[in-house]
Amino acid sequence: MRIAMVSEHASPLAALGGVDAGGQNVYVARLSEELARRGHDVTVYTRRDSTDLPDRVTLPGGAVVEHVPAGPPEPIPKDALFPYMPGFGTHLSRVWRRERPDVVHAHFWMSGMASQLGAHPHGVPVVQTFHALGTVKRRHQGRDDTSPTERIGIERQIGRTCERVLATCTDEVHELAAMGVSPRRVSVVPCGVDANHFHPGTDTADAPAREQRHRLLSCGRLVRRKGYDQAIRALTRIPHTELLIAGGPPADRLHSEPEAERLLQVAEVEGVADRVRLLGAVDPRRMPALMADADLVLCTPVYEPFGIVPLEATACGTPVVATDVGGHRDTVADGHTGRLVAPGDLAAIADAVRELLAHERKRRRFGETGRERVLARYTWQHVADGVEQVYRRTALGRELRTEVA
Template sequence: MSSRTRHPAGRVAMVSEHASPLAALGGPDAGGQNVYVAQVARQLARRGHRVTVYTRRDSADLPDRVTLDDGVQVVHVPAGPPAPVPKDELLPHMSEFGDFLARQWSLDPPDVVHAHFWMSGLAALAGARELGIPVVQTYHALGTVKKRYQGASDTSPPQRLAIEEAVGHDCARIIATCSDEVAELKAMGLDEDRISIVPCGVDPDQFRPAPRIRPAGARKRLLSVGRLVPRKGFDRAIRALAGIPGAELVVAGGPGAGLLGADPEARRLAAIAAEYGVADRVTLLGGVGRDRMPALMADADLVLSLPRYEPFGIVPLEAMACATPVVATAVGGQLDTVVDGTTGVLVPADEDHDLGPVVRALLADPERLARYGAAGRRRVLTHYTWDRVADGVAAVYGAVSSIPSLSGVVR
């Protein structure tokens, strides 16, 4: 099914309590989920469906409703204070969120609800339960994984694990983004027959190969992208740089460049660079707009995606779409997206593993880099466009709802 094909309209409600499709990326709670919700909503709207995204009002200045160019409606739900609240502190406001959804849907019920993140699932089920509306759940990240890797430093509410499991049992179907997540869901006691894998995606027209803009003879450039949080592994990339002479590392993410001096993680990374004697070869760019990111990725020799754990990870896909090879830790969705020895190299998440030899060998072999880059671009076009993601999501909707245009075989 192509995004250019028009169908009878279905009514789709998406619930994304902390990740608005309108949010600027790079903040502590803004990342891949925002992109996923925005892109899938737009793809479905372009197919003729009426799509409404419900997200929490985090500013008194926001209008009640915003209509995007493609017809997607974004509703700002009054739940908690109209101000930024860290997502780990939002649980007490989900009852108010669910009550709002119930009132809205009793007047104008959607055909299917798609909840994004565990708290959205809680609110969506509360809003849909009495009306008999099917709820599809995408977790985007699981508390079991976060607890395993963060331990005592995990700031999630203590009820998270129990609520995630309950949401999984009560929803009509679960969409997992990768095979690793399916294993985690099965370990939670959830029925594999009710789980479908639909990955995240990338826009290959936005992220595409482009000529290098660095001058001839410039240092080889390594690029790491993501939120400035310890689990993203930027510190590991900095330490590895000490054994990669002639290369520089650019880190894109976090607050604006002018605010990096006040950011704890940025200060920690700068201190590590100084400790390892590579401060003159490490650049922290701060937050980079989506309009600048494709050129930044296309200009890199190699993208390093080194999270300690990662529910999915869009960064490798964006790099591959730009025909830039990837060195990625063998975790989460990266196990599915990066084909070791074909589109890049998978390395252990163990921080004691020395990245230097792997990166040095790649940088010394331009033909191999070019081959990996071309293969990565082909893989994205075959499996990971947002159009293909929307195909998979629509098939899941069709399996649980009566919308004729969304019915189909769940892959």
């Protein structure tokens, strides 16, 4: 199949850990790589954000990244990209007039907008993955939500008019239904994890030296909604334990990062500054060692559309304590691979962590079960199987309707 991936702000080439670079970048990169490995012709369309970028870049697996001129060729926060989506869509339409894809897979709502503009003139079916929904973001962030006011209405329109919505977790199906998108239009295929890269037995010699008996690890984008402050506050109830936070800019630039400064201040006020370390951006090659060295991985966001960190941790055989939100409800099997706790409940977070830290045998059992679960459900091969089936059904359904018409 000729597959067009559209990911307007999340390039598979981007360095991870920045404000707008995280799980979506990984998803697009790894899914594209796996589909190309299977012989599909895959092109990823992402916005040009630098004059130094070539027009096209071939990924190691054979997929191609094409940089689309849409707005100034410079970094722009994703919530400010909305005015450039019509131009993005016009570019796609021109490209697809010359070489029509069999299916378009749009990632994020603005990509969906551009994809529909580009695909409609040529009768190309669009599969939509939102990765995050505006209704959820607005519910949790309120006035702090910087999304364009048009977002929710456009998401609703996309969900009702695209050929298929490909959700990454079951919680998203319920959120979409509340927006008026019928569950019959939705298929659930989770995100995946590289189980060869993240695995138990990783050499942990490269991990930072321990300063306490136990080690907790939190990681991901250094943004407020990830709830690292909740992990820091819970640490006050967890003795002889240190917390490492990986993510954000490189360590030598953390001093100029507002969220890093805020977290360090929280640690100081709570009296645990000596047990909290911000590592900054960590080389992806070092992450398995960091996860394998931790006693527990702590994921405490106030909301999480999917959350790939629990999968990476359990692939390494490390149990997870996570908030009972969004995709965590799928990726963390409570009482089997980790614990789910109410978001914002510091006592519950601390209780779950202390319980597991006190029982090494249970942690080991959770880690083994988690690894088995990843291999059974969450490898990129499994993900690509599910996505491929959605593509084929979608393309076939469009062809059949065209013939009838």
